[in-house]
Amino acid sequence: MRLARTLSSVLRRTMSTLPTTQRALQISEHGGPEVLQFNEVGVPQPSAGKIIVKVDWAGVNYIDNYQRSGLYPNKAGWPLTLGQEAAGTIVALPPSSPDDAAYKERDFQVGQNVAVYSAGAYTEYFSAPWQRVFPLPTGVDTKTAAAFTLQGLTVTSQIHESYEVKKGDTVLVHAAAGGLGLIYCQLLSTRGVRVIGTTSTKEKAALAKSLGAAEVLLYAGPEKEDIEARVLELTNGEGVHAVFDGVGKDTWELDFKVIRRLGTIVFVGNASGPVPPFPVLRLSEKNVKICRPTLVNSVADPVAAKRYADSLWSSITSGALKAKIHEEYPFSAEGLRKAHEDIAGRGTTGKLILKVA
Ligand SMILES: NC(=O)c1ccc[n+]([C@@H]2O[C@H](COP(=O)([O-])OP(=O)(O)OC[C@H]3O[C@@H](n4cnc5c(N)ncnc54)[C@H](OP(=O)(O)O)[C@@H]3O)[C@@H](O)[C@H]2O)c1
Structure with a gap:
């Protein structure tokens, strides 16, 4: 009994x-x-x-x-x-x-x-x-x-693992008004990083700006800008410290032009299609690093995964992430x-x- x-x-x-x-x-x-x-x-x-x-x-x-x-x-x-x-x-x-x-x-x-x-x-x-x-x-x-959960853990882990962002950095975020993009805008700006976003419409650009992007450039649509020239103009000709790129095929060549010497290109996705194979020697043009992370590997260690989740929840409860x-x-x-x-x-x-x- x-x-x-x-x-x-x-x-x-x-x-x-x-x-x-x-x-x-x-x-x-x-x-x-x-x-x-x-x-x-x-x-x-x-x-x-x-x-x-x-x-x-x-x-x-x-x-x-x-x-x-x-x-x-x-x-x-x-x-x-x-x-x-x-x-x-x-x-x-x-x-x-x-x-x-x-x-x-x-x-x-x-x-x-x-x-x-x-x-x-x-x-x-x-x-x-x-x-x-x-x-x-x-x-x-x-x-x-x-x-x-998925997009927030991706951003939280990648701004640490792929490129450790620092206050004062200037970072380019493609598709800045998307799911991942708006999280980058918010989490990077609260860390004192200047975000230059790209997107396809003025409405999307206004949204990304309202959530932390300092500048948002139009890389598509009738009012398409010369992104290479604009990014170099906004960075005194030096380029950005890092690029977070979830677009892939269509932005890949641009990334090499706007990254600064010793910068990091973080290729996170293929919304426009996968990027083509490229010669590794190309990295030596500016001693650039390229990462292709996936969240599965960032959360493979349950202790690290909890650390990223705790950081994500505290960004939400503090109001830094909406x-x-x-x-x-x-x-x-x-x-x-x-x-x-x-x-x-x-x-x-x-x-x-x-x-x-
Ligand atoms: N590696 C990882 O672990 C990981 C985790 C999460 C997401 N991701 C990747 O990150 C990217 C963003 O994911 P998300 O879920 O947040 O999606 P999303 O950004 O909300 O949607 C995709 C955006 O990509 C842009 N885009 C540019 N060219 C495009 C094209 N030819 N076709 C369709 N969209 C195009 C569009 O924004 P504009 O109109 O502004 O151009 C579109 O809104 C995806 O590539 C995804 O696979 C990777």
């Missing part, structure tokens, strides 16, 4: 009742937005090292397009559940606590609000390795967390199709999120 009571109390602490089926946004082949499907799938069961989260909100990221189209080929098997980040409530913990100080430090509890950065997020019940689950502090709700949500989309194939078309169609600013519950 006492054993039964103890078991039931452990179960209450480690999981709440789970349904047997749920819905997930998946693809069974690479292709355009039409390949997105809304399928009924099983609900994950508690397993070693994994935490199950009932999802409130999921974030849409440009990487979804690469995974759907096949630019990043699927190596995990079909069907593939898309989505890289979500936020919601813990409904089940691993059956036995991992013997790891970093696990204990996160102090996971059933019922706690958390953010998750892990593959396969577009589900109602998301099972993720505990290392990728981050408890939310008071002042960060699940909607805000879904708007910031969410700019472009649109909330419904959790359906039509909802995600529209989100994918919108983000690839270049008409969005800030973050796109899916309302899951």
Whole structure:
């Protein structure tokens, strides 16, 4: 009798009742937005090292397009559940606590609000390795967390790992009004970095300026500027200390022209297509460094990952980082199709999120 009571109390602490089926946004082949499907799938069961989260909100990221189209080929098997980040409530913990100080430090509890950065997020019940689950502090709700986790961890880690920004630096940020771009504008300007942004429209430029960019130049559209000349003019002919480039193919050659001697080009993404191969000797023109980081590697160490998450949450709770949500989309194939078309169609600013519950 006492054993039964103890078991039931452990179960209450480690999981709440789970349904047997749920819905997930998946693809069974690479292709355009039409390949997105809304399928009924099983609900994950508690397993070693994994935490199950009932999802409130999921974030849409440009990487979804690469995974759907096949630019990043699927190596995990079909069907593939898309989505890289979500936020919601813990409904089940691993059956036995991992013997790891970093696990204990996160102090996971059933019922706690958390953010998750892990593959396969577009589900109602998301099972993720505990290392990728981050408890939310008071002042960060699940909607805000879904708007910031992946992009915020990327910026927070890259302004430290790829190029350690310093007060007084001048940095160029491409697509400055996008999801990643607005986070760069805010986090860099609060660190005393002068941000020169690029974008495609005057409206986007005004938004990036309102969130911290000192100058925003138009690299596309009818009022397109000569970016090389303008950046050199704004930096007394020296160029910028670093470039954070998520556009790729279309801005790649420009980056070499506007980077200063000993500067760092941080190539973070391929919104306009992947960059071509290049001769390494080219770096010697100005002794330039080039990084091609991906968040997976920056958060591979759970201690570093928590440090980045804590820094992100404190930027939000201090008011240094404000969410700019472009649109909330419904959790359906039509909802995600529209989100994918919108983000690839270049008409969005800030973050796109899916309302899951
Ligand atoms: N390495 C990592 O770990 C990591 C993590 C997060 C994101 N990323 C990358 O960072 C980039 C930004 O991601 P995000 O999710 O924040 O997207 P986003 O910036 O909100 O959207 C992409 C933006 O890229 C610009 N763009 C320029 N040329 C384009 C083209 N030919 N087609 C479409 N867009 C074009 C557009 O802004 P304008 O209209 O202003 O040009 C567009 O709004 C993406 O390349 C993404 O893959 C990388």
